[in-house]
Amino acid sequence: MLLMTATELTRQFDAEPVFSGLSFSLNLGQRVGLVGTNGAGKTTLLRVLAGLDSPETGEVRLHGESRVGLLEQEPNFTPGRTLFDEARVALAPLQQMHDEMVAAAELVARATDETQRRSAQRRYAHHEERLQQLGAYHLDHRIERVLHGVGFTDAQFTTPVERLSGGEQRRLMLARLLLASPDVLLMDEPSNHLDIDGVRWLEDWLTTLPQGMIIVSHDRYFLDRVATKIFELDRAKIDEYPGNYSAYQKQRAERQLVQQRTFEQQQEYIADQQEFIRRYHYGQRAKQAKDREKKLARIERELVDRPIATSGPAMGFAEASRSGDIVIEACELGKSFDRPLFRDLTVRIERGDRVGIIGPNGCGKSTLVKVLLGHEPASFGAARLGHGVVVGYYDQKMQGLPLDQTAIRAAWPVDDPSATEQSVRNLLGRFGIRGDRAFQTLSSMSGGERSRVALVRLVQSHPNLLVLDEPTNHLDVWACEALERSIQEFDGTVIIVSHDRYFLNQVVDALIVLGGERPRVVLGNYDRYAEIEAHQAAAVAAPAASAAPESRSQPKPRTTRKRKFPYRKAHAIEQDIAEIERDLAHAEAALADPEIYRNGEQVRTLRAKYEQLKARLTEMYEHWEEAVELNG
Secondary structure, eight states, X not given: OEEEXXXXXEEESSSSEEEEEEEEEEETTOEEEEEOOTTXXXXXXXXXXXTSXXXXXXXXXXOTTOOEEEOOSSOXXXXXXXXXXXXXXXXXXXXXXXXXXXXXXXXXHHXXXXXXXXXXXXXHHXXXXXXXXXXXXXXHHHHHHXXXXXXXXXXXXXXXXXXXXXXXXXXXXXXXXXXXXXXXXXXXXXXXXXXXXXXXXXXXXXXXXXXXXXXXXXXXXXHHHHOSEEEEXXXXXXXXEESOHHHHHHHHXXXXXXXXXXXXXXXXXXXXXXXXXHHHSSSTTHHHHHHHHHHHHHHHTTOOOOOOOOOOOOOOOOOOOOOOSEEEEEEXXXXXXXXXXXXXXXXXXXXXXXXXXXXXTTSSHHHHHHHHHTSSOOSEEEEEEOTTOOEEEEOTTOTTSOTTSBHHHHTSXXXXXTOOHHHHHHHHHHTTOOGGGXXXXXXXXXXXXXXXXXXXXXXXXXXXXXXXXXXXXXXXXXXXXXXXXXXXXXXXXXXXXXXXXXXXXXXXSEEEEOSSSSOEEEESOHHHHHHHHHHXXXXXXXXXXXXXXXXXXXXXXXXXXXXXXXXXXXXXXXXXXXXXXXXXXXXXXXXXXXXXXXOXXXXXXXXXXXXXXXXXXXXXXXXXXXXXXXXX
């Protein structure tokens, strides 16, 4: 089913168009990943598709009664509302439809005119069927599921929205969009501000939705799991690639290879023809030369351009000075504020190690980095830096950047008297800050540009220990790849806090995992950690499942954390709940059809199925609540 078409869209702010002549369509169930370099016009395109910006030429057409929802960049909340009430606002149309259904039911009950009664019955049936299709029953439970999914706790539900942090407000806006459930979802970096568990929940949620969606993201792992098609916006045009991000990478490389070969063959042919024309322009073969000249003129109008590969900046870190063999050593390290963040971490980081730090939001990842570096005092235990360690620290909030200064002034090395304007500009250019952008103040730059200036300042400190806290947050895919390559080539030690699983897979060989009772150290990258986690979950689930039938006849010793159901992850149970809710809605719709009551056996079968589904749904809710409480 066709939801949206864009035809010959052009948007221009200055001499060069942001994009020109874009035409594409979006169908029901398609999940399109929109990729492109920073500044390519991805956000502008989403705003045009949402109707918040107007193109110079072309049009966006919605088909049927399709509704569009855009993940907004700036919060638009009503002060004084709680987080839960603000999330409920997204369901206001469903609530209105429910109120209209109740009003129709009341009119049926008191109507004296048969025509009026039948009209009210039709309205009631229509609203009931639509509410069932949209899963509008159990609204509070649905709100809770989504808010939990994006990382909020029950204790935060009553928090006034004005007291939420910027990241929390962004997550609330994502929750509102998912709850509103428009036919077309337009999302700009929806995984930002989510931890790894939140991103995995979002992936699972989106892949079960029937809607069409266009998603701007630099999270390649996310695009691999969610996208069914990739749009690449490059040099004002869109190229389409079926499949996920990995499929796009392969197809793109193949297309460029074919284009390069075609270009080379054309150039070789043109050179041969030009040589023939030059040699025989006069003389007996002049007529043939003239014919070839005409053919060449026709060919040149249809030439294939030389392929220009989109690539990230060169980046790169200087050769690291040699530190001691032990770079950081921590023993029974712990940190508490109003509550414990982590405790009993014992770890040794040696020269050349690449260590990632992962865990849920609020578990203390950034705080751990500061304690390891000595920027924050430990509450328990101790950490020390090794001999000769020079730290280069990238703060995810970039609080150390002087926003009132130009990029070139902010990047100027304070301890290098040999630095010149050209040498600093060359370094900025290596990180993608070129031309006049070097003389722009940081306050006028995008988040991606600021992060690149912060990386330049890091290079200027000549570290042998790189400590990077969420370095990919503002970088496009190509800049992420450049940073990965730079870290891989760096001969010092690296500590990285990140929720970017693809990035972690490329650059780390060990992980410190926070968020449980005690921190864990896992040897390997993110995929290795996920594999270990899956094996542990399976090991826990297997005996629980086999013991379940016996538990009714053989009493077991009581524990403080007794399970009623086999171990399952909450997000897996949520998928089953969604499926049961869909089946229940279909059964309710069938029972609302007067025609079905002509067949008594069919009615009895359908009612029995309906009661079974209701009982199963109640059981699954209990299972989900147990998983949320006990899984940790």
